[in-house]
Amino acid sequence: MNDKLGNWKRTHRCGDLTAEHIGQEVCLMGWVQRRRDHGGLIFIDLRDREGIIQLALDPDRDLASLKKAEQVRNEFVLAVHGKVSPRPEGTVNPKMKTGEVEVEISELRILNRSETPPFMIDEYTEVAENIRLKYRFLDLRRPVLQNNLRLRHLVAKTVRNYLDEQGFIEIETPVLTKSTPEGARDYLVPSRVNTGNFYALPQSPQLFKQLLMVSGFDRYFQIVKCFRDEDLRADRQPEFTQIDCELSYVSRDDVMTIMEGMMATIFKVAIDVEVALPIPRLSYTEALDRFGVDNPDLRFDLELITITALVADSQFKVFADVAANGGLVKALNAKGCATFSRKELDGLTDFVKIYGAKGLAWVKVTEEGWQSPIAKFFTADELAALNRELGAEVGDLLLFVADKPSITNEALGRLRGRLGQKLGLTRKDDYRFVWITDFPLFEYDEEEKRHVAVHHPFTSPLEEDIPRLDSAPGSVRAQAYDLVLNGSEVGGGSIRIHDPAVQIRMFELLGIDAAEAREKFGFLLDALSFGAPPHGGIAFGLDRLMMILTGAESIRDVIAFPKTQKATCLLSEAPNEVSEKQLQELGIRLRARQK
RNA sequence: GGGGCUGUAGUAGAGUUGGUUACAACGCCGGCCUGUCACGCCGGAGGUCGCGGGUUCAAGUCCCGUCAGCCCCGCCA
Numbered sequence: 001m002n003d004k005l006g007n008w009k010r011t012h013r014c015g016d017l018t019a020e021h022i023g024q025e026v027c028l029m030g031w032v033q034r035r036r037d038h039g040g041l042i043f044i045d046l047r048d049r050e051g052i053i054q055l056a057l058d059p060d061r062d063l064a065s066l067k068k069a070e071q072v073r074n075e076f077v078l079a080v081h082g083k084v085s086p087r088p089e090g091t092v093n094p095k096m097k098t099g100e101v102e103v104e105i106s107e108l109r110i111l112n113r114s115e116t117p118p119f120m121i122d123e124y125t126e127v128a129e130n131i132r133l134k135y136r137f138l139d140l141r142r143p144v145l146q147n148n149l150r151l152r153h154l155v156a157k158t159v160r161n162y163l164d165e166q167g168f169i170e171i172e173t174p175v176l177t178k179s180t181p182e183g184a185r186d187y188l189v190p191s192r193v194n195t196g197n198f199y200a201l202p203q204s205p206q207l208f209k210q211l212l213m214v215s216g217f218d219r220y221f222q223i224v225k226c227f228r229d230e231d232l233r234a235d236r237q238p239e240f241t242q243i244d245c246e247l248s249y250v251s252r253d254d255v256m257t258i259m260e261g262m263m264a265t266i267f268k269v270a271i272d273v274e275v276a277l278p279i280p281r282l283s284y285t286e287a288l289d290r291f292g293v294d295n296p297d298l299r300f301d302l303e304l305i306t307i308t309a310l311v312a313d314s315q316f317k318v319f320a321d322v323a324a325n326g327g328l329v330k331a332l333n334a335k336g337c338a339t340f341s342r343k344e345l346d347g348l349t350d351f352v353k354i355y356g357a358k359g360l361a362w363v364k365v366t367e368e369g370w371q372s373p374i375a376k377f378f379t380a381d382e383l384a385a386l387n388r389e390l391g392a393e394v395g396d397l398l399l400f401v402a403d404k405p406s407i408t409n410e411a412l413g414r415l416r417g418r419l420g421q422k423l424g425l426t427r428k429d430d431y432r433f434v435w436i437t438d439f440p441l442f443e444y445d446e447e448e449k450r451h452v453a454v455h456h457p458f459t460s461p462l463e464e465d466i467p468r469l470d471s472a473p474g475s476v477r478a479q480a481y482d483l484v485l486n487g488s489e490v491g492g493g494s495i496r497i498h499d500p501a502v503q504i505r506m507f508e509l510l511g512i513d514a515a516e517a518r519e520k521f522g523f524l525l526d527a528l529s530f531g532a533p534p535h536g537g538i539a540f541g542l543d544r545l546m547m548i549l550t551g552a553e554s555i556r557d558v559i560a561f562p563k564t565q566k567a568t569c570l571l572s573e574a575p576n577e578v579s580e581k582q583l584q585e586l587g588i589r590l591r592a593r594q595k
Numbered sequence: 596g597g598g599g600c601u602g603u604a605g606u607a608g609a610g611u612u613g614g615u616u617a618c619a620a621c622g623c624c625g626g627c628c629u630g631u632c633a634c635g636c637c638g639g640a641g642g643u644c645g646c647g648g649g650u651u652c653a654a655g656u657c658c659c660g661u662c663a664g665c666c667c668c669g670c671c672a
Contacts, residue, residue: 038628038629038631040629041631056631093632117605119606128607128664570663
């Protein structure tokens, strides 16, 4: 039989007790971290969210409690009354925050018992992730996740305070909403009342926040769940949280200035890091040119160097052909890496192949000149020019990729990231922000044979590029911006189209004709036609931001109840089959019952 | 859809060239212990080697398939 809580009221949290509480009578409640039974004397480490305190049970003080303590096991829930006392000479534990004191117990109540947990609730025990996820409620008792989620709370609170001070109003938008074309796959929710019709869960509150601008709220924000039915990654879950913002009467610079202030505030409050403002800005074109990717990790240099022109006339056919066919030849100079083994070089070659590169040419720069399978193809003049261009010195490793531009950039850009990690250039406590701007408005989708929006269909072109919308849509730049932190895209947004004529033109360019635009986005076009103010906004990925702030390797470590890579929940076992009755009500028949 | 890694007591691991009864640690159970603190000492229990099939006199070990977890490509406006 468990003891009743009765009228006991907790007076303190375990981890908060220090020498200043000595002499006080306290009432504590928490879990048993550990029992140390010395026969006549028992110590219990009692844990709550603030930490651990040692309870001392002495037969001279209360024999009944001592006897009861003999039954106590790990993770039992206890309530105790006792007096905070200094520990006897020589028994202070400097490793514990509460190590100067202990609580001399006068009465102990066992509020609940516990099965032996499948793993120890401590910071030492390493447990396979599937076990952790199945017993998430226990994993969440452990210090790492407790700290991560509490920091997440602090960040959310800081965001609310900052945005409130800046005149933003938090407004909720629907979760049951409308499926729209473009973008990620939607999660669909069948409507019982409207049999045969479906809601979609929002990929973002994009259209609603624009409508709120039309409605005159002027500055809106929301910390909001978004849903995308796509495959998962270490930093991607199908349901995730955005800090979603929209502002009226602003330019890109206005948005970026307000939001980098928010980032600086978050980093100061959450981890006491000063972010130097303004955050540097880099055009999309320059980012690709120098780093190969639009989310460069600026914690280290190691820039890509374009050498297409230098090798266009060389005898090395691989390079010359690529140059002749509009491709791109670029190189990295990995300083001092000529010591890499053949095996390491093969590993780097395999790595670039993941991104579609056909191979990786390498050169070790030695006292005797180039040591490389491709050295023989180049004249002395070409070698000298390449060495000069790449700043090659003895001991360097030069790495080349030649392919069509998108592949060269991606492969070498990712290789840059990998080398940065391999060479230890990416310190965890180093935070390098950068805004990426001037994205192209469109990119060409080879599969669908049409232009698609790089950001989304509501993004405004740069005003100076609007004349080229018809003649050269591929060259039109967007008033879009991404915030990148240590190689991770943590946010992105744009100035939106507020002119209904431009919006209709935009849909046309995306292959959405007037009728379809009306059907899918009629409410937006209507809203834009009733005096929509110029507006723009941004959304930040709270989960990714938390990963960086906590140093987590996985997005699962900053989410209380995350999904597995197959988008299931090992705790609740969602998703699951539903009853025939439920399906009938929804007018749904499954094409094939899975076995 | 594709590539890769992992899977052995509750937990995390070792297990040689295929060869007797699958190891030790932590945890768990029992006992002892009045100053420990990831207490200590003595004793004990605990295994469908993910699952299925195959090769073999013999499989944790080799082969094929499959499931699960993780990482990546595609996908993610």
